[in-house]
Amino acid sequence: xxxLRCSKDQTHAGExxxxxxxxxxxxxxxxxxxxxxxxxxxxxxxxxxxxxxxxVCDGAGSVPHGGDGALLCAEGLANSLLCDLETVDxxxxxxxxxxxxxxxxxxxxxxxxxxxLHEYAATLxxxxxxxxxxxxFHVGDGAAxxxxxxxxxxxxxxxxxxxxxxxEYINETYFFTDPGWHDHLRMTACGRVGRVAxxxxxxTSFALSSTATVAERFMVPVFRHLQETEADHGSRALYGxxxxxxxxxxxxxxxxxxxxxxx
Numbered sequence: 401x402x403x404l405r406c407s408k409d410q411t412h413a414g415e416x417x418x419x420x421x422x423x424x425x426x427x428x429x430x431x432x433x434x435x436x437x438x439x440x441x442x443x444x445x446x447x448x449x450x451x452x453x454x455x456v457c458d459g460a461g462s463v464p465h466g467g468d469g470a471l472l473c474a475e476g477l478a479n480s481l482l483c484d485l486e487t488v489d490x491x492x493x494x495x496x497x498x499x500x501x502x503x504x505x506x507x508x509x510x511x512x513x514x515x516x517l518h519e520y521a522a523t524l525x526x527x528x529x530x531x532x533x534x535x536x537f538h539v540g541d542g543a544a545x546x547x548x549x550x551x552x553x554x555x556x557x558x559x560x561x562x563x564x565x566x567x568e569y570i571n572e573t574y575f576f577t578d579p580g581w582h583d584h585l586r587m588t589a590c591g592r593v594g595r596v597a598x599x600x601x602x603x604t605s606f607a608l609s610s611t612a613t614v615a616e617r618f619m620v621p622v623f624r625h626l627q628e629t630e631a632d633h634g635s636r637a638l639y640g641x642x643x644x645x646x647x648x649x650x651x652x653x654x655x656x657x658x659x660x661x662x663x
Contacts (some may be wrong), residue, residue: 402415402446403447404443404445404446405471405474405601407441407443407467407470408438408441409426411637414630414631414635416630417447419450419662420452420660420661420662421626421631422445422629422631422658422661423626424445424585424638424657425635425639425642425655426655427482427656429602429648430648431652434656436497438465438467439454439467440466440470441457441600441634442456442457443455443474443658444475446481446482448485449486450490450531451490451529452527452530452611453482453528454527454529455475455481455524455525455578456599456652457469457471458525458541458656460522460523460575462519464519464520466520469513469575470522472513476508477502477505477506477524479495481502483527490531497537498528502537502585504526504603505517510576513654514596517577521575521576523541523542523576523601525538525540525543525580525600526538526587527546529575531662533589534546534595535588536587536590536596538585538586538588539572539575539576539585540575541565541601543607543611544597544598545562545597545619546588548591548592550661552627554620560590561611561612562586564604568623595627595659596659597632598656598657599656600653602655603642603650603656605650612650616650623654626661627661634659649661
């Protein structure tokens with residue numbers, strides 16, 4: 401199994417193989433930099449045979465161990481879901497099966513956390529991808545975007561978005577550590593799509609023009625560049641984009657963006 405991961409640091413990664421292309425980057429938000437703090441985002445991407453699992457988590461900045469919770473959830477879920485998926489025929493995979501796998505594994509991660517669960521609060525955005533299907537799962541804010549492709553051209557008019565979900569107030573959201581977290585687990589079956597992007601809420605402020613539509617002024621050139629360049633170069637370019645003065649002006653939060661190009 402191949403596992404790419406990042407947490408609490410500013411870095412980027414790019415990988416290519418028979419399963420497609422992965423480009424990912426994380427930057428620490430200026431709000432944390434000013435306080436000399438580590439970032440709170442984490443991602444993990446696992447590849448095993450015909451399966452790819454990507455998980456992006458954003459630790460709550462208001463709790464002492466949000467970054468640790470994000471890392472535990474991202475790594476634990478990516479690893480365990482791949483093990484679960486190896487027992488499933490891709491032709492028989494259903495949204496209900498993924499819901500069951502995610503629920504069981506998140507509950508296991510919650511039990512393994514020592515201490516007050518609330519102190520490890522983090523959002524959760526994920527994708528299970530095979531040659532036949534893409535399924536998204538999501539708790540809290542941030543977003544996932546799945547884009548069908550025709551003759552290597554993304555079809556933006558058919559984009560599928562797993563939207564951010566906030567609480568009663570704009571600065572509230574839901575976490576995998578909440579007592580009723582499963583009530584806010586959203587599952588989306590996308591069918592076969594050619595491009596998938598997962599992002600934390602530090603990116604959604606300029607990657608989405610509303611909760612229901614992408615900001616094509618940002619997403620179209622980013623997808624085009626990442627499609628046309630080799631993965632490592634693309635990851636450096638993505639990192640630079642997320643670190644740019646313009647991006648930091650829009651949001652001072654941590655920013656994580658994972659791009660997956662299916663074969």
